[in-house]
Each structure stands twice: as structure tokens, then as C-alpha cells.
Amino acid sequence: MNLFSLLSKAEDRLQDNDPVYNDKSDLVMAILRSKGILPYNRCSLNGGLHKLVSGALVAAHEADTTIDISTRRAASIHEAGYSTKLIPYLDKMVKDNVLVGQGKKAQGKMALGALLTTYLDHSLA
DSSP states (O other), X not given: OXXXXXXXXXXXXXXXXXXXXXXXXXXXXXXXXXXXXXXXXXXXXXXXXXXXXXXXXHHHHHHTOOEEEOOOOHHHHHXXXXXXXXXXXXXXHHHTTSEEXXXXXXXXXXXXXXXXXXXXXXXXX
16 A cells, blocks of 8 residues: 555544554554664754654555555645655665665555564454
């Protein structure tokens, strides 16, 4: 599923205040922060973005779909209404095998890595 669609779905789900979805998003965010993918400094400033990225990964897991990254252009991401920090975060996820793709950068179809799928498969229903 397109990255922007997943982010939009995550925004909607996070606004619904679903406790299970929020817990899964918090779990993914904690994993990403512990691996140094999402910085823990300036959390008060970027916490919403971090939660959104984590929520998009949870949405991809729940839909059992890939994360399709169709553009790496900062201008396109900004025009879609999202932070240009997305691509560096996704690149770090690929580097740490949190996302698995064909290259060394986040592009094309990306699947969730074993770390995230293991935790999300065994988290709350």
C-alpha cells in the first residue's frame, strides 16, 4: 500500500483513540527509538510524527501489505502534507532491517522486518 495511504490511515486510526491500535503504535515507536531510528531527544517536538510513522507501520502489518514508497523527493512529501524527515527515518529502518527491501535505501516495495512482525504478532489482539 502506498506510504501516503498508510500515513493517512494511521492518522485516522490514531484519532479514533482505539486503545489496542495506540498500544501497538507505542510499542513500534519504542522499538524504533531503542534502535536509534527515531531520535528520543526533542520528543515533545517530533512525538506526533514518530507516532504517525509507527502507526503507519502498524497499519501495514494489520493490512498484511507492503509499504510502497513511490517517491523520495522532499518536495513531493511536503506537498502531501508530511514531514521531510520520513525518508531519513525509513532509510534507517532499512539499514537496521526493520524494513526489508531490495536495496540499501527505502524505495519501492518494502516489507516489515522480522523484529516488528514478531512483536506485532504477539502483542495485544
